[in-house]
Amino acid sequence: MMGVMTGEELRTLTSRTVRTPAASEVRTVRRTGTAHAWRTRLLVVGIVLAAFNLRPAITSLGALLEEVRDGLGMSGGVAGLLTSVPPLCFAVFGVTAPRLARRFGAGAVVCAGMAAIGAGLLIRPYAGGTAAFLATSALALMGIAVSNVLMPVIVKRRFPDRVGSMTGLYSMALALGTATAAAVTVPLTDALGGDWQSGLAVWAALAAAAVLPWLPFVRERDGARGARSERTASAAAPALRITRSRTAWALAVFFGLQATAAYITMGWMAQIFRDAGVPAGRAGLLLAVTMVMGVPLAFVIPRLATRLPSQGPIVLALGVSGLVGYAGLYLAPAAGAWVWAVLLGVANCAFPLALTMVGMRARTGAGVAQLSAFAQSTGYLISIPGPLLVGVLYQHSGGWGLPIALMAGLMIPQMIVGVLAGRDRTVEDEASSR
Template sequence: MTTTSAEPRTAVKIRPLAVVGLVLVAINLRPAVTSLGPVLAEVRASLGMSAAVAGLLTSVPAVCFAVVGSTAPLLARRWGTGGVIALGTTALALGLAVRPFAGGTGSFLALTALALAGIALANVLLPVVVKQRFPDRVGAMTGLYSVALNLGASTAAAVTVPLTAGVFGGDWRLGLGVWAVIAAAALPAWILLARDRTPSRTAPSRIAPVAEGGAVLQLRREPIAWALAVYFGLQSTAAYVIMGWLPQIFRDAGLSARTAGLLFAVTALLGVPLSFALSALAGRLPRQSGVAVLIGLFGVAGYVGLWADPAAAPWLWVVLLGVANCSFPLVLTMIALRGRDAATVSRLSAFAQSTGYLLSVPGPIVVGVLYDHTGSWRIPLALLALLMVPQMVAGVLAGRDRQIG
């Protein structure tokens, strides 16, 4: 069919660029964290960082995502989703470029926070971009950028140590700083998308306030919104403990830094095929509750295996945890499905992610403190296994066939 207006023609041209932009920015949503875990021991030694402070470092993502993520809908109403994601990508690239050369723990934490603030904006708004530009392909497009996210996470985890040891002569600062180049590569697409104001005929590029019966929708009164927030928070707790501490768990069990990095990479690499398949499947299901329970059971098995003996069957434990990590693309898909339009999804995404990340803040800190005081990973791992139970309950509630808006 031949397009007869400028708006449809623009939408046809912009949609492929939106796909490229989604993939490129999603690749950069985890390397700021996953590149750090494999060299955390070297960073701690260089900066004089205790295990408790390192636990705080692993909680910085949750703090940034909670505080900054909550501002994303407001910023998007002013500058559009593309403009805000472009701003976030700039902050991410700058933070990653400067962070490795920080002179102390305080400045290292601050620059990490800058990079993660940029990620927080994209985290909240990518489900909105999917709803705006691909309203007929929510599950598939969520799966696509989840695949890209896991590729970025696994690549950073797997190659940071070899890059540091081989290419950069053992300099961990260069091994971390190289990821700023990858972040900068995502910026041009979002600068172009920020200039577009006609993403589709079904949704505006600026997020309008959501009204129902003339009043602004109060998500705090919606049980589904709270279920999504709790589920998001508990899966984030597990994810950031694993991203921050799993390589150290394996290193403490006698494995080499390179092997520990590769094992950690598997947890993210499994998400490449699983995220796409899971999101596409979940997008077609009226209820996602059973999927949430199944994923949770894999997590329990993985943590119990690590608790028993990390070195006994490390590849099995990381496979189990890799499947458990699919709770992230699942909750993103549920967020997009629970809102009836892009504006509702924007508010729901901001609420679920900011509240969820706030709930997850204590987890990595508690794990660091427990490890510092006991000198063992058994109590922290037992705690993580127990937390999978309320996560599954929240997943059952969030996965019900309900919509808001």
């Protein structure tokens, strides 16, 4: 029969089976947790600053295009081609982003992208000559292209449970950067003495600041989680034939059509209002209102999208806003100008929705990388003719009836493919089932 343990025996047995962590171990765990929290905060700051720098290279040039043309002796044809250079660069360079990320790590590529943006913006105003201006613009746009593609990838891998909120955060920062550059470049140039070169070059400082928070993540792929992610990406990427996925194609076309509408809006909407009798200053403000609408909605729409099994209803709501806005531009462009500007700003929020769907239509980080590169590269290729075609129709018809009809007509297929892209499925399942 088992005897009863004494108090001393019980304490001895307990001390052998249960070990209290040493104070040094507790401090180590706390330091590790604190370091991880700070790195996460730093990554959020890096994402926001990177997103803020993804459009000023384009909108700052648009604000000073007349001065740039005069300063470089640029022909009207070349100036018109400048509106198509950004989507062309995004398509050409964006497709290389997944391969670069697998080799060097996503953090390193984004860091290099911010450096390329800063270098391109700093050099291009002083490069001398149209060819050099275009080449240095391409350098900045290359940095934008790879960062465009990798933002959804980084969000998917680092914040898998907060895809909607993080996509909304960087989409909001992107919209804010777009609107800020459009609104501030001209008065900033005036404050710098009216020199268009200084007005363009000043945006390089913001890109340089965006490099700093990414420096600690340049070598992160060597860490345990980074290495696992990269190995998973490398193993999964070759097996996924993204072009076999109908959802990938639908998302690419949706991305291209919304980009077409956005570039047409940025390039021509102010002129539509001016031709309707709206003063130039007010026309610029109306364009700024359209761009600013993306700031709050870019944060709300992705969060809402991730809570719905299908994003089709959001696609339709944005499309209807665009159709009503275009109808207003045709029927009463000056009388209801503020209403049309707001409605078209709502319609332009298809961009953050498209980015959110990129993160939702693939299960893995490698899948998101391939889908993001495919959708954005193909989409930007689709968007290239739009602004040029609007200009041709305007020139040959002598009015805005046909161009506005084209804009409204493109909204219909955008809504259709958007509904298809918003269905609850993943590209991995579609690519592997064929």
